Amino acid sequence: MNFKRLFSLLVLSFTLLGASFYANGQAENNKYNTPPAKSSDDPAKEESGKLDVAKVIFGHIADAHEWHLFSIKHEGAESTPVAIPLPVILYHPQKGLMIFSSSKIAEGDSYEGVHLEKNMMKEHIVSDDGLPVYDFSITKNVMSMIIGVIILLLVFKKAGKKYQASGALKAPSGFQNFLEVVIIFLRDEVGKPCLGKHYEKYMPLLLTSFFFIWINNLLGLLPGGANFTGNIAVTSCLALLSFIVMLAKSRKPFWSHLLNPPGVPGWMKPMLVLIEVASLFIKPMALMIRLFANIMAGHIVILALICMVFIFAALNKFVGVGFVPVSLAFTIFMFFLELLVGAIQAFIFTNLTAVFIGQSIEEPHEEHAH
Numbered sequence: 001m002n003f004k005r006l007f008s009l010l011v012l013s014f015t016l017l018g019a020s021f022y023a024n025g026q027a028e029n030n031k032y033n034t035p036p037a038k039s040s041d042d043p044a045k046e047e048s049g050k051l052d053v054a055k056v057i058f059g060h061i062a063d064a065h066e067w068h069l070f071s072i073k074h075e076g077a078e079s080t081p082v083a084i085p086l087p088v089i090l091y092h093p094q095k096g097l098m099i100f101s102s103s104k105i106a107e108g109d110s111y112e113g114v115h116l117e118k119n120m121m122k123e124h125i126v127s128d129d130g131l132p133v134y135d136f137s138i139t140k141n142v143m144s145m146i147i148g149v150i151i152l153l154l155v156f157k158k159a160g161k162k163y164q165a166s167g168a169l170k171a172p173s174g175f176q177n178f179l180e181v182v183i184i185f186l187r188d189e190v191g192k193p194c195l196g197k198h199y200e201k202y203m204p205l206l207l208t209s210f211f212f213i214w215i216n217n218l219l220g221l222l223p224g225g226a227n228f229t230g231n232i233a234v235t236s237c238l239a240l241l242s243f244i245v246m247l248a249k250s251r252k253p254f255w256s257h258l259l260n261p262p263g264v265p266g267w268m269k270p271m272l273v274l275i276e277v278a279s280l281f282i283k284p285m286a287l288m289i290r291l292f293a294n295i296m297a298g299h300i301v302i303l304a305l306i307c308m309v310f311i312f313a314a315l316n317k318f319v320g321v322g323f324v325p326v327s328l329a330f331t332i333f334m335f336f337l338e339l340l341v342g343a344i345q346a347f348i349f350t351n352l353t354a355v356f357i358g359q360s361i362e363e364p365h366e367e368h369a370h
Helices: 004-035 051-059 140-164 175-219 231-246 252-259 269-315 317-360
Strands: 064-073 080-085 087-092 096-101 114-118 125-129
Touching: 051 269, 064 140, 087 125, 114 175, 114 231, 140 175, 175 231, 175 317, 231 269, 252 269
Parallel strands: none
Antiparallel strands: 064 080, 087 096, 114 125
8 A cells, every 4th residue: 555655756756757857848838939028148048959958857856945846837928837925034234134935036136225136046126236245045955954854854754653652662663664674774783883882972964964854855856846955055064063073073083194194204294284184174075075976967867868868859749759768767767776876875974974973982902912
């Protein structure tokens, strides 16, 4: 029964995903097939009859002030985007705090003295008078993070209540059983080997990091989902948190090995110290880039496979229709692969965090005479 529900959910998800891209592709074709006005400010609009695949892909994975779902095409008129407006929260040095809906501001249009500017991967709000504007808006990625946190709290609160009601000695059941398997696996395969006798102190951090990243990786695969963990600002904050814990809990042997490597000739120590100090900052960068690159690459591949239908359809309608099963098959394969990658990347981030913290809290080894 559970397999049937999962299969039905996947079919529904891919149907909605295909409909979303079909509507978006029709909107893009309508946009580019219409003879555009000559303008030197936007050279991309001067080309007609072409689908801007890069704009479509990066438009779906980029952060935005509204949650765009799909577009509806009207005969003889421009397409109507269907989006969920999000709150825009700004601070202007002269006007103070400004709060309004994102539906009131569009690209190029001015509202309350501010306007929206977009590029390939980012959009930002700029003041008309040139003064700096501080943006604290709840964007698409922020809303996705809030949803992920709510799901995380609900899931573990329910599991915690079940433990309180039945006790820890009773065999778990249902979803509680799944959570316990994952938690025990992380404890035995990550916490204990990397942190030794101090593992219990850091398990809350490791478990929170794993489940937070994993849940948001899965949410990003839903039709219309946000590319939250594929945003380098998000992964940099996660890596910075691990870096701060690593430095805050570090011990004297860690710094003595870092700044005064034992058993190394004196003439070689300055060069080795520079390498060790550089590696200290390379560690969080590796955490940041690995998660960001893998998640973002998966989204791009899936979106590119779907866009290939419209690329072939632009050459020949029958070729485009014939390519639909091929595109759908590869998309489903990539979707299941990304489900696996989402869990693997969460595990790798958690494991490397435990390894780096374990290195910083490692106690000095006693030397025994033989």
